[in-house]
Amino acid sequence: MSSETLDAGMTPRKLKVATVSLAGCFGCHMSFLDIDERILPLLERVEFDRSPITDIKHCGPCDIGLIEGGVCNAENVHVLREFRANCKVLIALGACAVNGGLPAQRNHLELADILQQVYRTGHGLAEGSQIPNDPELPLPLNQVHAVHEVVRIDYFLPGCPPSGDAIWAFLTQLIKGRAPTLGHGLLQYD
């Protein structure tokens, strides 16, 4: 691994970055951590707003928003719209954000049948199991959607998850003010 820096020649204002996982597995966030010690030069240039490390519940005005996961329920729609309203640049991070990913493989099934199967008729359920019905629980959508089907997305970084190297390459180009591109080996859909 190289010890690349984000040397900009002077000390500009730190960029605000927010991240969130919608219908995702947090694998993209884990892959983000795979940039390893490159997180140190990154932290010289960015500070985190809403993210798993800050535990902030709502994102404020940000420069960059990273969205992991697709849109599978009503809360995902709210969070995604909040990110779009607050982030100057919004990035779809990973296969689920890009095309719905694994969760979207339920899209040709009836939601009601899935809920029945999972909570009522499936194998190994406790006696009297019910479909959860609590106002705290966001309502599932009929289909899982890619994030660009709900809000405008500026950049897409595919991969399941994108590698730490791909995330690093992408962010460094963006922070340097270039439109990110990914070459062979970094651009992968799996």
Add this chain to the structure above:
Amino acid sequence: MTSSFLLDGEEVPFTPGQTVMQAASAAGKYIPHLCWHPDFAAHGSCKLCTVKIGGGFATACTTRAAAGQDVENGTEELTAKRRTLLQLLFVEGNHFCPSCEKSGSCVLQASAYEVGMLSPHFDHFYPDRAVDASHPDVLLDFNRCIMCELCVRASREVDGKNVFALSGRGAKSHLIVNSESGRLADTDFAATDRAAEVCPVGVILRKRVGFAVPIGQRDYDARPISQRVVEKLADGEQEAG
């Protein structure tokens, strides 16, 4: 007699009767393609090999090479059109590469890498397409079919069986199996058929061998499809899907 035409400004020799695609491939030049295969008659359906000849668009696989032709292939204009075409193919089917056995060896995926496709851009159709697991040795996952008809041609022309066909029109077009039940198990299809290995995407899959090659060692991990196709053609290897 050998004549030549220009491909992105470089001279490409051809023998009369060859198409632009055949001559370019023989000369080790990569023109992106999905439904074309050197072993089968040109189909001209996927349009990925669209080039510009003398300022007009034409499919390289169906256009005869002619002396003095000026063919554009690797221009930003054509790459952008190919990217759009691939995006359409991705959203028309259900392509979830992380769970696909063909990932890393898939011509559709590798072609999309080649043109730098970062997003599907369009809204997904998420079509409802069945899987046929009836055959003991081969699985059909129609979610990934791009209707290139390579299996149709291989089964008819090489295997002499006529197992597959396209049915329906427009957005309702789909691949069918030629048996009364519509199931692969009720045909004389065999895992040793040419049609079993010709699919460029992850539709026709041999059972019990999935994910055999680790990530990093699959066909298009080591090098992009442009390089790989050129190497294969140079080695006289068959370009499998």
